[in-house]
Amino acid sequence: MADKVLTAFAPALPAPIPVRDVLPWAIFAGLLLVLAIYFVGAEQGATSLISGMYVHEFVHDGRHLLGFPCH
Numbered sequence: 767m768a769d770k771v772l773t774a775f776a777p778a779l780p781a782p783i784p785v786r787d788v789l790p791w792a793i794f795a796g797l798l799l800v801l802a803i804y805f806v807g808a809e810q811g812a813t814s815l816i817s818g819m820y821v822h823e824f825v826h827d828g829r830h831l832l833g834f835p836c837h
Contacts, residue, residue, distance in 0.1 A: 805821055805825055806825045806828055806829055806832060806834065807829065807832070807834045809821045809822065809825070810822045810836060822836065
């Protein structure tokens with residue numbers, strides 16, 4: 767009975783996650799980050815993919831917060 771009590775409070779060890787399971791998620795997150803940086807930093811003027819000023823106005827304050835000049 768004493769063994770059952772002691773093993774119930776044994777510390778749990780973290781299970782290692784293989785790189786092949788993490789790599790697709792890391793690539794996906796990296797692509798989202800690059801897309802976000804593009805929209806915050808370069809989506810205006812001649813490089814604009816979306817017509818109008820909607821994206822520029824939506825990310826305007828974040829652009830200044832991150833140090834991107836826009837006007």
